[in-house]
Amino acid sequence: MTLSSIHKFKLRFNMDIRELTGLRGKVAVVTGGGDGIGRGCALVLAAAGASVVVSNRTLSKAQDVVKEITGSGGKAVAVECDVANDSHLDRLIDTAVDTFGTVNILVNNAGLGGGGRENPFNIDRAYVERIFAINVIAPWKLCRLAAPHMQRSGYGSIVNITSMSSINNDPNMAIYGSSKAALNHMMSNLAFDYGPMGIRVNNVGPGATRTRALSSVLTPEIERQMLAHTPLKRLGEVADIAQAVLFFASPMSSWVSGQTLMVNGGGVQTL
Numbered sequence: 001m002t003l004s005s006i007h008k009f010k011l012r013f014n015m016d017i018r019e020l021t022g023l024r025g026k027v028a029v030v031t032g033g034g035d036g037i038g039r040g041c042a043l044v045l046a047a048a049g050a051s052v053v054v055s056n057r058t059l060s061k062a063q064d065v066v067k068e069i070t071g072s073g074g075k076a077v078a079v080e081c082d083v084a085n086d087s088h089l090d091r092l093i094d095t096a097v098d099t100f101g102t103v104n105i106l107v108n109n110a111g112l113g114g115g116g117r118e119n120p121f122n123i124d125r126a127y128v129e130r131i132f133a134i135n136v137i138a139p140w141k142l143c144r145l146a147a148p149h150m151q152r153s154g155y156g157s158i159v160n161i162t163s164m165s166s167i168n169n170d171p172n173m174a175i176y177g178s179s180k181a182a183l184n185h186m187m188s189n190l191a192f193d194y195g196p197m198g199i200r201v202n203n204v205g206p207g208a209t210r211t212r213a214l215s216s217v218l219t220p221e222i223e224r225q226m227l228a229h230t231p232l233k234r235l236g237e238v239a240d241i242a243q244a245v246l247f248f249a250s251p252m253s254s255w256v257s258g259q260t261l262m263v264n265g266g267g268v269q270t271l
């Protein structure tokens with residue numbers, strides 16, 4: 001079977017397979033897109049044909065990712081965005097609409113906390129409020145801002161990056177874990193609210209994935225312990241997570257909503 005004969009292979013509903021996996025003409029917004037998992041999501045969505053709004057707290061990091069995308073023939077724009085700042089969130093969605101006409105895909109990737117650093121006797125209210133502001137309130141606000149554009153455009157898919165910590169019981173992770181658990185529940189409820197508007201909402205939950213954040217806590221001993229509980233015998237790579245995001249973003253998952261997909265090598269990596 002040649003590649004072109006695979007492309008010509010018509011699935012049910014008479015759809016070309018490239019229409020199922022491709023995002024040509026779609027507009028994607030990614031938070032925290034300058035680094036790690038967010039950068040991976042921006043690159044994979046652009047490779048699938050989407051125009052990507054890459055946002056990051058540090059503008060130069062978003063600009064570097066935009067250069068990578070446009071250098072390979074894709075379309076992208078960089079936006080400085082601290083997701084804890086409401087006016088930055090407004091500007092992010094406005095920029096997407098002004099530059100590319102709409103928003104079809106929203107990847108709520110920016111997140112804070114984790115890494116087993118939350119000694120419950122040392123953290124204070126301000127810490128808890130900041131974690132929830134970034135991991136729960138910002139995704140909620142962006143959903144609210146993006147949904148009307150998604151509805152008008154006729155295509156909407158929201159993907160939140162949650163965490164295995166949302167379902168695990170780990171030491172020193174009570175606030176991060178509960179914020180990601182809140183993100184899971186918000187997602188499945190919003191899937192109900194937005195479904196009739198033609199908008200799907202899903203979560204991707206990474207296990208331990210090789211980013212700078214992980215390397216700051218990983219020791220050879222911790223890695224050995226993690227791999228002992230990981231059937232696929234390796235830690236995650238950014239591409240593993242980004243490919244799951246692509247599935248939810250694309251029409252491949254057109255009847256999938258309200259789901260959390262844990263991408264974790266089949267196991268549980270605890271610190």
Ligand SMILES: NC(=O)c1ccc[n+]([C@@H]2O[C@H](COP(=O)([O-])OP(=O)(O)OC[C@H]3O[C@@H](n4cnc5c(N)ncnc54)[C@H](O)[C@@H]3O)[C@@H](O)[C@H]2O)c1
Nearest residue numbers: 032036037057082083084109110111163206208209211213
């Ligand atoms: N790497 C892992 O092993 C892992 C595991 C589970 C979940 N996650 C989740 O994946 C997502 C990405 O994490 P990562 O590992 O790529 O890197 P990370 O944890 O270092 O960074 C998260 C991203 O959020 C951004 N961010 C943090 N605060 C922000 C703010 N106020 N405004 C805008 N952006 C902000 C950072 O710049 C970064 O791009 C996060 O939501 C994280 O919780 C990661």
